[in-house]
Amino acid sequence: MAGHAARNPAAPALEMGHRRLSYGELARRVRDLAAALGAAGVGAGDNVGVCIGRSVDRVSSFLAILQMGAVFVPLDPALPEERLRHVLNSTDMRLVIVNAASPALPDMELDFVVLDRLPEVAGLPEFDWQPDDCAGDAPAYIIFTSGTSGQPKGVVLSRAALANYAVAAARHFELGASARVSQLNGFGFDVSVGDMAMALAAGACLVFPTDVQGLPGPAVGRFIDQARLTHLSLTPSALTIIPQADHPELTHIIVAGEACRPALVEQWGRGRTFINAYGPTEATIEALFTRCEPGHPVTIGRPVDNMGACLLTQDLQPVARGEEGELCLFGRGLALGYLDQPELTARQFPTVDIPGQGSMRIYRTGDRAKATAEGRFICLGRIDDQVKINGHRIEPAEIEAVLCDQPDVVDASVSLLAAESMPDRLIAHVVMRRGTGTFDPLALRESLSKRLPAFMIPSAFLPVPELPLNANGKRNRSALPLPPFLTEPPVARTVGTATEARLMALIDANVGQHRLAGVRDSFDRAGIDSFPWRPFCLRSRTRSMSDSI
Incomplete structure (x- = not known):
């Protein structure tokens, strides 16, 4: 970003509605905010939260934190207070960047830098700002994902991994200075970090929708044309509900976060580049990608620059050619690990011998996959119980733990319901304490909403006398009853x-x-x-x- 600001300070960097910042103005805004952070005592390695609604200042905050050598931690304002409290506690956070519209945060003796009190950038300032060098293995940002322990876990990503993704994505997705890139992905969803990084690396313009333009469906369709987008980045579910139209300036669509169906490529892939990208948070946003063509099978493609992928058995041995295995990733984009969870980090990021590569640190994705004869990977689903809905990675065990904290709940099982003619949804089977009165699913939903984000609230709650077990004594989710609307x-x-x-x-x-x-x-x-x-x-x-x- 600093290089683009020095070479072409008048080039557009950020837009949202009537607010626009050039690269020169963004550099000045970042410098002023970094100075405010320094005055507040922020130093290298400190975890700094950002809790603001949709705004171009999400980008300036992100860059100012990196400029200080600190670690960016996005705090979605829509999260329940208890979940925000967990993130603040686990990161030992002491300072949060906010604005006048930010929600009240938990009373935890936090310090704040208020964006509204910074001087507004007017015109093109003389460019005199340069970023400080920082070690590549220093942490850049932390993203919290669903965890099996009942609490979200923090994934720590390095500066080298982020830089590698930014440059690789800008090249693979054909971003240039004339590109106009959408910023539709939710704050706290790691793809939103990727949108910022790849656009700024390319000298492109990152365009935020207003709150009205960002409403899923037809409003986003209008936003595509109003913003003159060339690159649209979003989940397949979000793309599905946009009415089809010409969108003459839209040249590239990048979907990620969940499986992409061939019908979506058929609908949106003619006359433009349609990219299906794959990658867990632990591999820095997206680790594989492919260009999809209507009428052809949808794969997750090949690794991005400086990343690799292989298929291993449960014992971490290479599978035979043509056989299925666990998709494992390696290379520059791997996360540093999980925040303050060394045992989990060691388990998910082991070091193994890979033919032709030698001893490599890998990440076990938990996804089943196979490789085509051309070397492209096809994702076949999960090995474990983890599910994805609308791009969000969800551990059912986390929801089950919160359910079992309810006074009258003895046990619970949460699973994904995929049925024809309706969207995928979460279903909770609940064992209630004997003697409990009338089963009240609305009360359970209300209680869960105080601790879990909306995308983790089950769509249906079904009371059952007990949870069935298989011959090995493990929970048998396939034997649980279907919701009445599918069977009655x-x-x-x-x-x-x-x-x-x-x-x-x-x-x-x-x-x-x-x-x-x-x-x-x-x-x-x-x-x-x-x-x-x-x-x-x-x-x-x-x-x-x-x-x-």
């Missing part, structure tokens, strides 16, 4: 008008057959979350129904 015969419909009948037909198409008996049924009690309603709202409007519906 259709309920009698209570449709009063022609408009209600049309609405019910749309509801069936978007959330599954006969989930609701009528338009006055409760969405919550039927286990229906907001995600499938986005295409429903779009279709209701395209069929000449009133927006007020």
Whole structure:
């Protein structure tokens, strides 16, 4: 970023609505914020939080923290207070960057740097700022992911790993100074760090949507054209619900975070470059990628620059050619490890002998995969119970632990429900204490919402007398009962008008057959979350129904 600011300070760096910063103005903003951090006592190695809503100052905060040799820790303002408290405690954080719109943070004797009190950049300042050198193995940022222990775990990524990704992604995804890159991915989702890094490395313009433009679905479709985006980065689920249109300036689509279906490539991949990227947080955002073509199988491709991949057995031996194995990654992009969890780090990042490579430190992804004859990898699913929904990596054990903390819950099992004609969703089977009164799923949902982010709240809660076990005494999730709406015969419909009948037909198409008996049924009690309603709202409007519906 400093190099682009020196060479072409007037080039656009950041945009959001009417707010625009050139590279020269961004450099000045970073310098001023870094000075404020230094005055507040921030030094090399300190963990510094950033808790602000959607704003270009997410980028200036990220860069100022790196400039100070400190460690960037994104704090999503939408997280429950208890989860924020866990992140603040586990990182021993003492200072957080905020603005006037930031939520109240837990009372933990924190210091704050308030962005609104920094001087506003006006015009093009004389460029005199240069970043300090920092060791490549020094930590750059920490991302918290779901953990099996009942608490999220922090993944620590190095500066060398981030720099490698930034340069590799800019090359592989064909970013140049004229590119306009979206910043749609959620704060705290590691792909948002990747969006910032690759755009700035290329001298491109990173474009944030306003809160209205960022609403999933049709609003993002309008944002693509309003922002004149050339590169769109988002999850497959988010792309699925955008209405198809020409988008003449959009040349590249990059999807990551979950499996990409061939139908999505067919819909969006004609006449532009469609990239499917793969990578866990532990391998710095994205470690493999491929260009997808309509009508061809979707793979996760080959490793990015300075990264490698191999297939190993459970005993960490290479699999025979053509056989399946655990996908393991190695190279410059591997994380330093898990924050204050040396045993977990040793288990997930062992050192093994790889044919043709020698002794290498690897990361065990937990994903099953196979390789094609051309050397491309195909992801086949998980070895363990971990699931992905809308790009979020979720450990069911973390949700189960929170459920079992509830006063009347004896045991719980959380699993992914994938059924035709409806989005993937989480289902919780709950064993209640004997003598407990009426089972109240709404009360459980409300209690979980105080400790877990929204994407980890199950869509349905089903009471069961006990959790079934297999012959080895392990939990048998496949023997758990399905939600009633998948097994019970259709309920009698209570449709009063022609408009209600049309609405019910749309509801069936978007959330599954006969989930609701009528338009006055409760969405919550039927286990229906907001995600499938986005295409429903779009279709209701395209069929000449009133927006007020």
